[in-house]
Amino acid sequence: MLAWHLGKSGKKVAVVERRWVGGSCPAVACLPSKNELWSARIAHLVRNAGRFGTLVDGVRTDMLKVRARKQDMIDREIAFHLQAYKESGVDLVMGNGRFVAPKAIEILLNDGGMRLLDGKEVVVNVGSHAAIPDLPGLRDARPLTHIEALELDEVPPHLIVLGGGYTGVELAQAYLRFGSRVTIIEPGPQIMGREDADVSEEIRALLSREGMKILVDTRPLGVHGSSGDAVTVSVRTDAGERKIEGSHLLVAAGRIANTADIGLDKAGIAVDTRGFIRVNERLETTAAGIWAIGECAGSPQFTHVSVDDFRIVRDNMAGGNRGTDDRLVPYVMFTDPPLAHVGLSERQAREQGIPVRVANLPMRNVLRTQATDETEGFMKVLVGANDDRILGFTMIGSEAGEVMAAIQTAILAELPYPKLRDAVITHLTVAEGLGPLLGNVPARSA
Numbered sequence: 001m002l003a004w005h006l007g008k009s010g011k012k013v014a015v016v017e018r019r020w021v022g023g024s025c026p027a028v029a030c031l032p033s034k035n036e037l038w039s040a041r042i043a044h045l046v047r048n049a050g051r052f053g054t055l056v057d058g059v060r061t062d063m064l065k066v067r068a069r070k071q072d073m074i075d076r077e078i079a080f081h082l083q084a085y086k087e088s089g090v091d092l093v094m095g096n097g098r099f100v101a102p103k104a105i106e107i108l109l110n111d112g113g114m115r116l117l118d119g120k121e122v123v124v125n126v127g128s129h130a131a132i133p134d135l136p137g138l139r140d141a142r143p144l145t146h147i148e149a150l151e152l153d154e155v156p157p158h159l160i161v162l163g164g165g166y167t168g169v170e171l172a173q174a175y176l177r178f179g180s181r182v183t184i185i186e187p188g189p190q191i192m193g194r195e196d197a198d199v200s201e202e203i204r205a206l207l208s209r210e211g212m213k214i215l216v217d218t219r220p221l222g223v224h225g226s227s228g229d230a231v232t233v234s235v236r237t238d239a240g241e242r243k244i245e246g247s248h249l250l251v252a253a254g255r256i257a258n259t260a261d262i263g264l265d266k267a268g269i270a271v272d273t274r275g276f277i278r279v280n281e282r283l284e285t286t287a288a289g290i291w292a293i294g295e296c297a298g299s300p301q302f303t304h305v306s307v308d309d310f311r312i313v314r315d316n317m318a319g320g321n322r323g324t325d326d327r328l329v330p331y332v333m334f335t336d337p338p339l340a341h342v343g344l345s346e347r348q349a350r351e352q353g354i355p356v357r358v359a360n361l362p363m364r365n366v367l368r369t370q371a372t373d374e375t376e377g378f379m380k381v382l383v384g385a386n387d388d389r390i391l392g393f394t395m396i397g398s399e400a401g402e403v404m405a406a407i408q409t410a411i412l413a414e415l416p417y418p419k420l421r422d423a424v425i426t427h428l429t430v431a432e433g434l435g436p437l438l439g440n441v442p443a444r445s446a
């Protein structure tokens with residue numbers, strides 16, 4: 001987007017990309033995963049259609065069709081991106097780039113040969129890749145990452161997922177719904193480690209009810225066999241050691257910045273101890289005239305944050321002074337029901353010593369869910385203890401991401417919560433629940 005913007009404004013711009021036109025989001029991450037999650041939701045609805053009065057016999061998943069639908073979407077995305085390159089006059093150079101001097105990049109071209117580019121300003125936006133933990137036998141087992149998991153043309157009989165973060169949990173539920181047995185192994189005390197304990201527990205409980213096996217406080221010790229055939233993970237729990245046998249193994253255990261071996265030292269660009277590029281709030285690196293954006297710069301790992309990084313650099317390049325420090329970053333885990341969060345969590349409020357009032361509302365109390373049977377989950381809001389500002393919101397429930405956007409707007413506008421509590425919200429929407437939720441906020445103590 002930055003390149004297209006600069007290209008359209010008359011600058012001479014080149015983008016170096018080694019593999020995915022448009023980056024990882026449309027090719028191997030957000031869009032393809034949500035595409036397959038949607039196919040899995042259809043499978044789930046059809047399997048449970050009898051409850052709603054539609055009788056269906058013999059539900060099966062055809063992964064070749066699931067993949068083909070996803071690939072069609074990716075192809076459309078690539079075509080869209082190529083058109084945008086054309087219209088903006090940006091030179092798209094397909095190859096592997098590395099700095100050979102400050103602001104000079106050597107590219108090993110995908111179709112052979114080398115090319116050298118130098119420019120007045122450089123933006124590093126190399127993203128990250130899935131970490132493969134250093135576990136005996138793991139690499140030899142050729143585990144799936146999200147990339148291969150989104151390319152399967154069969155439903156794994158038993159998928160073992162290493163890691164209970166949002167990538168692992170989303171894909172785990174998708175394959176459960178396609179018909180796999182699924183076991184998540186999480187070394188920490190809860191899945192979705194950064195969430196409040198009640199939020200994590202609600203997700204665990206609803207996935208367990210759907211048939212997923214979730215093992216927390218379970219440390220993997222080693223792996224035998226081969227993913228796609230037969231694979232065994234040895235684990236240690238408080239109860240001792242045991243083996244978990246499956247057919248496929250998916251690793252979703254964090255991300256590593258793509259900053260090794262790209263000559264950052266030649267350009268004077270410093271990285272932190274985890275390999276993320278060191279930037280200031282303006283997204284300037286330690287090298288003059290070189291910016292870094294997105295995951296490689298340590299920004300929160302969401303596409304909407306990378307897009308905001310682009311807007312910050314665009315404005316700063318044009319002489320502005322925008323920073324990353326004051327932004328409100330929402331996120332959604334696209335399970336069914338989804339988890340959405342914006343602002344402070346209870347845990348953060350405690351850690352930061354911010355006094356808050358907390359209110360909850362079970363989703364079954366939102367009338368719409370009585371009509372749709374989507375009664376699992378809850379809404380939770382944090383309001384200042386000494387003023388009426390909304391400080392944080394978490395929701396597990398149907399349409400959580402859309403409902404959250406209303407709260408996000410209220411936070412940005414510093415709207416006192418009674419204004420939203422007393423708003424006339426359409427009946428029978430999910431957002432209607434915001435009224436009773438905010439009605440549950442305890443009165444300020446005198």
Ligand SMILES: Cc1cc2nc3c(=O)[nH]c(=O)nc-3n(C[C@H](O)[C@H](O)[C@H](O)COP(=O)(O)OP(=O)(O)OC[C@H]3O[C@@H](n4cnc5c(N)ncnc54)[C@H](O)[C@@H]3O)c2cc1C
Nearest residue numbers: 017018023024029030097126127146294295301302303306
């Ligand atoms: C399974 C999954 C699902 C996700 N779902 C969501 C979601 O629903 N919503 C959301 O907001 N976020 C989601 N994310 C996160 C989101 O995909 C990333 O945060 C986002 O794509 C990161 O963008 P970026 O600009 O940092 O890098 P990228 O979009 O990854 O771009 C970096 C590009 O640099 C290229 N590159 C790297 N090194 C070189 C080199 N040396 N030379 C040339 N090119 C190079 C890479 O090929 C890549 O195309 C998901 C991630 C995963 C893994």
